[in-house]
Amino acid sequence: MADAAAAIGVALVDDQELFRAGIRMLIQSQDDMALVGEARDGEEAVALAASKRPDVMLMDLRMPVLDGVAATRRIADHSAAVGEDKPRIIALTTFNRDQAVVEAVQAGASGYLLKSAEPEFLLAAIRTVYSGYSVIAPGSVHELFQHAARTVPAAGPDLAVLDQLTVRERDVFLLAAKGLANGDIAESLFVSEATVKSHLRSVLSKLGVKSRLQLVAFAYEHRLLG
Numbered sequence: 001m002a003d004a005a006a007a008i009g010v011a012l013v014d015d016q017e018l019f020r021a022g023i024r025m026l027i028q029s030q031d032d033m034a035l036v037g038e039a040r041d042g043e044e045a046v047a048l049a050a051s052k053r054p055d056v057m058l059m060d061l062r063m064p065v066l067d068g069v070a071a072t073r074r075i076a077d078h079s080a081a082v083g084e085d086k087p088r089i090i091a092l093t094t095f096n097r098d099q100a101v102v103e104a105v106q107a108g109a110s111g112y113l114l115k116s117a118e119p120e121f122l123l124a125a126i127r128t129v130y131s132g133y134s135v136i137a138p139g140s141v142h143e144l145f146q147h148a149a150r151t152v153p154a155a156g157p158d159l160a161v162l163d164q165l166t167v168r169e170r171d172v173f174l175l176a177a178k179g180l181a182n183g184d185i186a187e188s189l190f191v192s193e194a195t196v197k198s199h200l201r202s203v204l205s206k207l208g209v210k211s212r213l214q215l216v217a218f219a220y221e222h223r224l225l226g
Contacts, residue, residue, distance in 0.1 A: 007034040008130050011054035011087065013045040013071070015063045019115065023058065026119050033126065042066025042074075049075045049087055056126050057087045059109070061100040068092075069103045076108035088129040105217050108210065111135035134213040158222040164206050172199040176212060177219035 010027050012035065014020050020038055027035045037052045039045040041063045049057065057075075061068035072089050079086030091104040091112040101112045110129040113122060113136075125135040162170050168189070175185045182200070186193045200212075209215050219225045 007032055008056060008126060009034055009036040009052070009054040010126060011035075011037045011039070011045075011048055011052060011057045013039040013042070013048070013057060013063070013068065014060040014092065015040050016060075023122075026123065030123060033123075042068060042071030045071040046074050046078070050078060053084070054087045055130055057089045058092055058122075058126075059089050059104070060092045060115075061104060062094070067100070069100055069107055072104050072109050073107035088132075090125055090129055090135060102217055102220075105213055106221070110211065111213060134211050136213070158224070161207070161218075161222050162224075165203060169199050169203050169206070172196060173203045173207075173215070173219075174224070176200060176203075177216050177225055179216070 010033055012020055012023050024035055027033050036054045037048045039048045043066045059068045059072060068091060076086050088110045091101055091109045092115050093101055093112055094115050111134040113125055128135050171189055172185060175188060182193045182196045186196045207218055209218050
């Protein structure tokens with residue numbers, strides 16, 4: 001992976017040559033980014049991630065041979081198996097309410113963007129995930145997960161998945177899943193932000209999720225939010 005002083009190594013995965021050409025030109029126009037490789041399908045993406053170890057991968061979700069969700073999962077699993085940092089993956093989709101986006105986030109993607117996103121937004125997203133944060137397409141992430149939740153049979157909340165959390169960790173989990181920032185959670189629970197961060201780290205570890213975005217997906221998957 002590139003060090004802090006180096007250009008952000010970006011890999012592009014998409015089966016459409018014209019789309020790749022446009023993104024290639026955009027990345028190459030940036031002084032703080034370098035295009036380290038391209039792939040046309042998920043199988044090539046997995047190989048590219050292992051050989052070039054990019055910092056950020058732009059991953060189309062609808063591709064032949066192996067789709068972007070499966071490729072994201074395999075890349076994350078391989079990185080975990082060999083003890084390396086995985087690339088931060090931004091899922092690319094044509095539709096704002098794409099069930100595959102939810103699956104990609106659950107597989108380890110750091111967020112998603114519409115393929116029609118403005119160039120400056122895409123560049124900002126690359127820098128954002130490189131810094132360790134999640135990104136989402138403009139609009140409400142909760143609308144996306146609510147829509148996905150409606151595609152599965154109705155059932156009551158699966159509260160048992162929270163049994164391993166303390167009472168205060170449950171409070172932090174539910175507020176974070178609703179989209180509250182650490183400061184707002186701290187104010188709501190009358191604790192410090194440092195305490196919220198500590199509880200949140202514990203929650204992520206116990207639930208086996210790696211980001212706040214995955215935490216939101218987890219909450220909707222287990223019907224813990226309306």
